[in-house]
Amino acid sequence: MALAGLGLLLFLLPLAGLVVRAPWGQVGQELLAPQTATALGLSIFCSVTATAIALVLGIPLALVLSRTTGTLRSVLRALTTLPMVLPPVVGGVALLLAFGRRGLIGAPLYQLFGVQIPFTTTAAVIAETFVAMPFLVIAIEGGLRSLDQRYEEAARALGANSWKVFARVTLPLLRPAIFSGAVLCWARALGEFGATITFAGNLPGRTQTVPLAVYIALESKPEAAIVLSLVLLAVSLAILIGLRDRWLGEP
């Protein structure tokens, strides 16, 4: 009992600290301060773009995952879930080695087209997608596995080709899973720090998203750091409450 209470305190105290120390009178003012507002805008742009990319790439990936079996499935699953357990910094280093100017893909890109990815907004988006997409894939794959496959069989027996089955039956039935997967993916992207700072750097207006701004502001402008932290906390809470039935509730 006492230990459980202690555990709970470990979660509660930092939150209380954040709320108690918040400069409530200046919240609006801090949020509208140029650097903060820029970081917020960039964060929203990057996380939404990352979620959109994750949807486009993640839904097909989830489909493939749910339809493979055996060793191949284990390998694919391990690959897609790796970013969830990988320290984000390591992810950033790996991205740098792949897309950096001397990287696996980065080198030819630079030599042929003069394109440089690291330390750009594109890099921030890639880093967020890399870290957050697994959440979407896992949620949708779970939805696909629990989908009664007779709906698809019934559609096929009614003459629907693969595309029609997917568009008119599978996708609509997956809507709840896609929704919760996208929300979780977006939340993870919004909070991304390690991979972003390693791969995209910390350039205000280009790659300095909210978590990075918090980290920097803590030294120079603690009020701004606290206000931005509150914003991230509010978003997390809102998602937790909004998804409680779909994701965290009883199965």
Next chain:
Amino acid sequence: MSLHATINVERNGFALSVDMTVFDGETVAVLGPNGAGKTTLLRALAGLVRITGHVELDGYVFDDSATNRHVPTEERQVGLVFQDHVLFPHMTVLQNVAFGLRRDGERIAGAWLERAGLGDKANALPSQLSGGQAQRVALLRTLVTEPRLLLLDEPLSALDVSIRAEVRRELARQLAAFKGIRILVTHDPLEAIALADRLVVLERGKIVQSGSPIDVTAKPRSRFVADLAGVNLLRGRGRGDHIELDNGATIAVPGAGEDDVFAVIHPHAVALYRAKPEGTPRNVWPARVEDLDLHAERVRVRLGGPVPLVAEVTTSAVRDLHLEPGTDAWVAVKATEISVYPA
């Protein structure tokens, strides 16, 4: 028009091996206990299961493992009706029925719904329908596409007994109006006999009997068929004027031949006594009552002994003879009440 199918499916230690031909306009009921492979057979015909063998409808080859041919389900023009409707939950009734139609879908679907008396449900979602309505809509959704082969997988078994009769009547009407071949999977003999021209009995992946409902129930070839026909089935070896069962018991019956035979005894031909009867019946065996099962005015009495039988007697006989589980009794069957045919 006809369907020829030689189907072999092997999966997880289960083997389905079926060879069947169905003619135009015929309704075939595939009967069998759970796990006999009935649903697998339907799924194979629908193209949802890859098979070894050959399936051909009106000369159009669906499957041919020798040439590696497999026509996908969506190109077969088969109609598949599931046990529990499987209506698309996110579409209205009208959208469901129109799903398989290409042009003018909703108008045609609307007309079909109207004709079936379900017009007022067109804009309802499947979750707003009763079980019977949902199954009728599912049937319409399939029939409206005018399939050449209609496959029904236990279409009534998920329904309440109270509405089953009504939906069965409608199903019979729809089946009669349907022009192609109909294959109905069921484990309900009443459904099979009410709807089918021919029964195919499937057990452990193999066809054990096939024929008209009357033939099949008159000459059961398995315990399953005997049970659904409600008769006693015994198997033994013919010895001229009697049959010898495996346990050595004998049943006197003229013309038993010298081969393996089946003997069918109707439960109402089995007479029960508390004391050994003397006189006409030539077959008298000791028995012990195992259990009693009340059916309206009649009681089915299951008996153990050298010749295990079910007897059907009146409730007053049960009272008069003081029958209850464990009671020792004598059973008697007249030789003329026993029908014998080759195994």
